[in-house]
Amino acid sequence: MAEKVRVGVIGVGRIGKIHIENLCYGVPNAEVAAVADINVNEAKRWAGKFGITNVANDPMAIITDENIDAVLICSPTDLHAQQIIAAADAGKHIFCEKPIANDIVKTKKALAAVRKAKVKLQLGFNRRFDPNFQKIHTLVREGALGEVHSIKITSRDPAPPPISYVKASGGIFMDMTIHDFDMARYLAGSEVTEVYAVGSVLIEPAIAEVGDYDSAVVVLKFANQAVCVIDNSRKAVYGYDQRVEVFGQKGSATAYNKKPTDVEISTEQGVYTDKPLYFFLERYMDSFRMELCDFITAVTSNEEPPVTGEDGLHALYIAKAAAMSAGENRPVSIEEIEQSALTP
């Protein structure tokens, strides 16, 4: 491999643009060698800002490019699995936005191709790279909290997505809670064995019409007896609410929301501080850069990436179990989901 990892970026939408900027300005040992998007003009415009001249409209131009060491897959979800397979077959290392697919069988096929090709695959569960959650993860791993007894994850969006998005996303557990499922696994140091979920529509009636929920509570049981509770809402009027609490034998650690400033105002009406940072772009900006740094390091030092395809598969199992639990009003074991995926 050359001195720098030559990266090709597939998909220059919102997240693709952020990744390109980070690779150019904030990730050591990487260079963006090419980008591809069906909207080739917009891709050229963005690439031009960073002096990137190799712009294609066909992702295969990148995947088959011998000068490219690694690809970033930022295309729509339904293309992820096939592009992973193609890239793996071409011997490229892969960073892919989550999820690999909304389907277990498809996901497994992609993982098999990666294993066979012995390339790296990192999944875009960026929240693991957030400084707040990393600190808690470190505390858990180093034993500062003792054995983990319970985890609480609060995850609320500032506003519901367009109904068109909800229709295609696979549902709240697949598009929103899936980040929390991964966070739970990341923090617990143990695998989820059973899921109980409650879903309701309290905010946007149109969401009920497409068969989804806008509010949810999920309880996860882990193999080590820890329990995690997740609460989700599509709409918190005060902004993006992203908190985590881990309680263990030796103590508790809580990550509060990040805010634009640390200013407190006292008036006749009360004592005020800022609302949380508005949404994921503001809240998790650091994490988007850090996940790429770690991906490039995994490639250059030939190590296991910090978030693997298996992590994606496990989160998918949990999401499937949650959807089934909410629909059937009963706890659903992960084993049941795994088994059902084996049945054609």
Added chain:
Amino acid sequence: MAEKVRVGVIGVGRIGKIHIENLCYGVPNAEVAAVADINVNEAKRWAGKFGITNVANDPMAIITDENIDAVLICSPTDLHAQQIIAAADAGKHIFCEKPIANDIVKTKKALAAVRKAKVKLQLGFNRRFDPNFQKIHTLVREGALGEVHSIKITSRDPAPPPISYVKASGGIFMDMTIHDFDMARYLAGSEVTEVYAVGSVLIEPAIAEVGDYDSAVVVLKFANQAVCVIDNSRKAVYGYDQRVEVFGQKGSATAYNKKPTDVEISTEQGVYTDKPLYFFLERYMDSFRMELCDFITAVTSNEEPPVTGEDGLHALYIAKAAAMSAGENRPVSIEEIEQSALTP
């Protein structure tokens, strides 16, 4: 009735002593006319501090005393129901520590006696009178948070009780979570319809031997579609953890722990504040006085007490449902519990 409500206190243990002191020093329009305890010497010692001379060893001496307007029942739980019935029959107003009984049928009989005698009965769910939780209750009732979507209650003790207590208490849901069940009902403004509970033994193996749990997570569904999550632990090394969060359409309100001081210390090691107030006596001291003030007011102004016997019965239903849910690993409806109590 005389100018002041003449109160007889039955049971001069830890909580009885607190009530006597509060009635003498902090509750307007009340006077302690008599106390009774089988340990009559200790009762005399405490009563003497407040100039109370009428001390008996038999509670019936109080219940049948024509000079007494109201009784405080602070005896062991298994005596509550029969003393409520005797007091009601004697026309006394009643303040009773929770629970009325660990048994639904017994509880209903006590409530029937109260209804028949048309006396007041207030149950000792003191946490409703805590300033933090009262503020949140007021916000909900006044609509400041809009429709309630979810409630989170964290309730952790600093240390597990003696195993002898656990054996007799009826289990964690009956002796500990029951306060949280009442809090959930108090804050939700709606009735619980279904319960899902997870119980585990993570702290004290001896607790498993007597068939109880030391850690629990409970999910409550309400008639108005709100969902409440309660997490309990018998042992938080940092002290008594008593927090509540209500999330609604218009915002969220969180009650944090109360601490001895508001001092923050910055050293080379970090930035420190106090641990929470150690346990319920420190944390809820105000609420023990306030519940009696409101009881006395209910008596003097002939109003419904702020916590009724029916509130006790509902909390008992939820506790029974939680125990069944944890044991059978399935959601249990309150209706199922109510029905089963009707079957002889």
Added chain:
Amino acid sequence: MAEKVRVGVIGVGRIGKIHIENLCYGVPNAEVAAVADINVNEAKRWAGKFGITNVANDPMAIITDENIDAVLICSPTDLHAQQIIAAADAGKHIFCEKPIANDIVKTKKALAAVRKAKVKLQLGFNRRFDPNFQKIHTLVREGALGEVHSIKITSRDPAPPPISYVKASGGIFMDMTIHDFDMARYLAGSEVTEVYAVGSVLIEPAIAEVGDYDSAVVVLKFANQAVCVIDNSRKAVYGYDQRVEVFGQKGSATAYNKKPTDVEISTEQGVYTDKPLYFFLERYMDSFRMELCDFITAVTSNEEPPVTGEDGLHALYIAKAAAMSAGENRPVSIEEIEQSALTP
């Protein structure tokens, strides 16, 4: 001395009433044997609530009463010195509201009488007994912060007093900052040597007309080289602002304001908490009880009271120096004030 210290209370105004209630309900080993006030009817009304029957209109009735061990002087300031002298001559221990007098010579005469009679004299600098400030004092005394380098005291009232009060009070440094001067000495563990003060009228022009300030900043230099900065305002629209910060070689400790609840509310408008407790009665309620407990203990165990007449004299020196400094726009040494008081 009898089992309990028999206390006579002189002056049944706002603070006298609080002291009577605390002595009856919250101070062990004390009993209120008599009270006196020129408004004898109001004194009888309040005393009656606590079963106190010995009510006089002449304070000398208390001072000369052989059954009385100690007097609480809660009369107007201009009577303090003469009542201290009379009580000392009669062999009574004395708790006196601050200040002893606005005049140094008068103050010294009262202290001389106390010394001669060998009775206890405690001055009502109640803030020393506030749990926040006590914690910081303990940290300093135990060396947890190392050598003290600087102290910051913020002390702002919610609203200015009536202009009639300002006229008679001796000025902002004498009636308001004097508490902060005592706090500074209490925390520094060293004596003030020099004072620089700035006074201005930013809130209430009528205060300028009577020759006083409504806003002030004072810098104190201590013998141990520490420096204290005090900032005062007669009007903080958000309520009573009472904070202290001590910075030393090994760290810093800050006491924030106390609030009615620990509830945080998040809405579309922002994240807000309670305003501070409104004023000194709410904020310092605990301290009023604790100072009497310690006074009674000093009497019963024949120890030096925790706040002495000398403490009052030192605070008075500082207040005089501050007033001179603000008027003449120069640093003024305590020595200069002490010397000038010796000159007839």
Added chain:
Amino acid sequence: MAEKVRVGVIGVGRIGKIHIENLCYGVPNAEVAAVADINVNEAKRWAGKFGITNVANDPMAIITDENIDAVLICSPTDLHAQQIIAAADAGKHIFCEKPIANDIVKTKKALAAVRKAKVKLQLGFNRRFDPNFQKIHTLVREGALGEVHSIKITSRDPAPPPISYVKASGGIFMDMTIHDFDMARYLAGSEVTEVYAVGSVLIEPAIAEVGDYDSAVVVLKFANQAVCVIDNSRKAVYGYDQRVEVFGQKGSATAYNKKPTDVEISTEQGVYTDKPLYFFLERYMDSFRMELCDFITAVTSNEEPPVTGEDGLHALYIAKAAAMSAGENRPVSIEEIEQSALTP
């Protein structure tokens, strides 16, 4: 002017490097056309990372380069004034690190050259661009706090600089408090009229030997009657302490320290959070980028820069007054300093 402002950077030390990186990655409409440093190898190394090839060892190569629109002066302080004059004479816009000079006459000469050449000059008081302080500034400017009554600035370093730095820096008021003087002016919306300062050596005796202080308290009076108190220490063991509080007629706003994470940990020992971000590079990273964005905007839109040479001169007056006040133990007016600078 070309599409982008072509910037030459003079001095590639610690701050010069940060500015180069920001100009390349974080400042729109700017490009680094050349850099100069006597250590030309290190300059080449750094420039190379950003593809900058024009590297000189003589700053005049930049100042006289016709392709350059603006210079960033990041050289040692004693070169600032002459480089400003040379750059102004060459018609370049100038961004200069603070201070222009430690000498008033020299400073005025530089400002005169800038005025004559009608170029822009922005001074590197970067803290004005910190989001915390900007928010408070906005609140003041918009009147949300009403008339400003008092300002408190806490500014403590984590560790004292090397004694060699202290010797050359002009003293604590010139190298450290000068940032706070500018902050005070920025927030007050009024000019300082008088200064009272206390300096002491409590941390590092060697600092006394070179005639400087390591601890200071400064009181500033403003034309609008507001008062500002600044407290400085060369060593806060818990890290870089940078707080500001503005108190006014309608309320108060406080900027607390920024911390690496928002995680709170509760253990048997206490409840603790992170220490503040360690020092100015961590704490003020955003502000270094923002000040350059605004400088480039001032150049491209031909507007007054947000921090002018006059701002630098005023801060210098205050620093001189503070040094004199601390030395002579008396308040010193700014007018006195201005007058004395006119006397040869």
